[in-house]
Amino acid sequence: MKILCEVQVVNRTTQANRTPKAVKSTLAIGYKQSASDANGNTKKELEMVLFSGQAKTGSRYKVRDNINAVHTKFVLDGKATIGFKQPAENLLIKCDPIQLKGFLQTLKLGMEGKDAINLRLNIAGATAIPQKAQPQVRMVISKRSEYPIKGFPRTLKSLTINNSQLVKLSFEICSLRNLVKLDVSGNKLTKIPSELGRLPLESLNLGSNCLGEMNDWCWMRGSKLSQSLGELDLSSNGLTHFPSPLVKFERLVFLNLNYNELIRLPFAIRRLKALRKLHVSSNKLESLPSAIEDLHIDQLDVWGNSFKAFNAEAAQQLAQQPAATVTPQPLWLQAARAVANFKLPLSSGSLPAILIELISEAPKCLCGKLCYALRPEDLLQRVVQPKFTNIKNLTYSREHQIYADVVICGPTCSATQQLKALFSLMFP
Ligand SMILES: [Zn+2]
Structure with a gap:
């Protein structure tokens, strides 16, 4: 019988470890047939052989009357020790528990002089179990x-x-x-x-x-x-x-x-909910989308960009916006609004994928409302300064102020009124 295991060999007289740690080994047990004597009788000698990297041809140990001790207390953990008298060595064995148990039972049968299938290995010609090559990863x-x-x-x-x-x-x-x-x-x-x-x-x-x-x-x-x-x-x-x-x-x-x-980041970036580190240094960013505030970023690096100044023109445009006109809304827009209004969960089981996409990527107005059918005049570039309250670590060139682009959901929006009031102070 042969088992693949890890063995550490300790010499009891010198207390020196022949192997500094447990090494991959093959342990074999079986009978060695000796040459027939003058009467034509052959003698069978029970032997144990240890093959390892250090002992390629195998270290041989006689078993009969040569076992000093067998410690099996931790066999269920896959550990056992076999001590020999000559040489005075202990084999500290680590192995799969079931295999180890089988091996120790075979040893016991052999020591009792009994015959067992597991002992029919011709130990003289035994070789190590080839170790499978580790798959390359x-x-x-x-x-x-x-x-x-x-x-x-x-x-x-x-x-x-x-x-x-x-x-x-x-x-x-x-x-x-x-x-x-x-x-x-x-x-x-x-x-x-x-x-x-x-x-x-x-x-x-x-x-x-x-x-x-x-x-x-x-x-x-x-x-x-x-x-x-x-x-x-x-x-x-x-x-x-x-x-x-x-x-x-x-x-x-x-x-x-x-x-x-890159000149611009999309508003839909707010969909990247897991994002913690965003590096956009050395680009041509002129502004950031206000959606950046919806993310929970630990590290934002926007060093070396082309951030532009406050957009007074856009602000004035806002102040002169005409009153709201009621336009018919397409069905998909009404559906998206209904989901947002009723705060329905965005799970693919209950909503069509296209609707989930619309809702999770639509730009958000300053008032918190989602904006779907954006008109060009609904996008205001560089009109607010982001507070970056959620960003723990911000890297940017201090000579440039960063302004954010916003979208507004319509002339009746409460945030628009606030902005208008703010801008009318600035541009009376
Ligand atoms: Zn709004």
């Missing part, structure tokens, strides 16, 4: 020549391919089902295959590529990815627009958009 490629010709192991959980002049992600990479973390920063990607959206990645680094060239975000519509991704790096990609499907990544905690060409 990580791979790092840092130059083009390291790209595997034979393909990627299907077991990969983390794959990094940097600075390898990669122009596209292969279908093979997009079908590595176990992948959790993918880092392909520092390449020349202009487009990501939509298949990537089917991977349940938790971390995706696409930094320093050329994704702004084609602005193709189909892959972000994949249902798996948008439900699993927690970290996304899209820095240094020449982005001129915030990718619109990105607002659906409701698990996203960290978003890096540094070193792009």
Whole structure:
């Protein structure tokens, strides 16, 4: 009988550990057939053999009249000790409890001189149990020549391919089902295959590529990815627009958009409820949407942007707004308003997906009302100063004041009246 276990060998006389810690080993027990004597009788000798990295050919121990002690008190925890007289060594064994129990029972039968199926192993020719190779879970490629010709192991959980002049992600990479973390920063990607959206990645680094060239975000519509991704790096990609499907990544905690060409962030960003770290430094932001106040961000970095001054023109426009006119409302708009009015839960079981999308992405007026059918004059750029009350750590260039864009739900809105009063003081 053979078992795969971990064994530490301790010499009782010197108290020295022959192995400093438990090492992966094979322990075998069986009879050794000795050569026949003058009368033609063969003798069977019970032996135990320990195979390990240190003892590849095996350390042999006689069993009959050579066992000093067997400690089995912790066998249910998968631990036991066998002490031999010659050499004066203790084997401290860790193993699967059931296997260990079986092994000790076999040893007991052998010591009692009984025959057992488990003892029919010819110990002379016994070898170690081959240890299964550990499946490869990580791979790092840092130059083009390291790209595997034979393909990627299907077991990969983390794959990094940097600075390898990669122009596209292969279908093979997009079908590595176990992948959790993918880092392909520092390449020349202009487009990501939509298949990537089917991977349940938790971390995706696409930094320093050329994704702004084609602005193709189909892959972000994949249902798996948008439900699993927690970290996304899209820095240094020449982005001129915030990718619109990105607002659906409701698990996203960290978003890096540094070193792009973004002028504006969408109001729908308020849908990113899990977002805690937002980096948009070194872009061309002129303002922030007031929706930024709806997020619970710990770290907002907007250093190095082009924030513009207070928009007096827009403020004056507001003060001169005509009175409200009643226009017929389409059904979907009425439905969305009804859901908001009755504060119905936004669960996909009870509401159509399109309605959930509308409600969770619609810009919010200063008064708190959601605005759906926006007219251009409902958007006022750079008219309020955000308070950033929910943001714990704000990084920005102090020479620029940050003003926020707001939307107003209509001329009769209470917030509009307040704004008008405020502006009429400023522009009498
Ligand atoms: Zn309003």
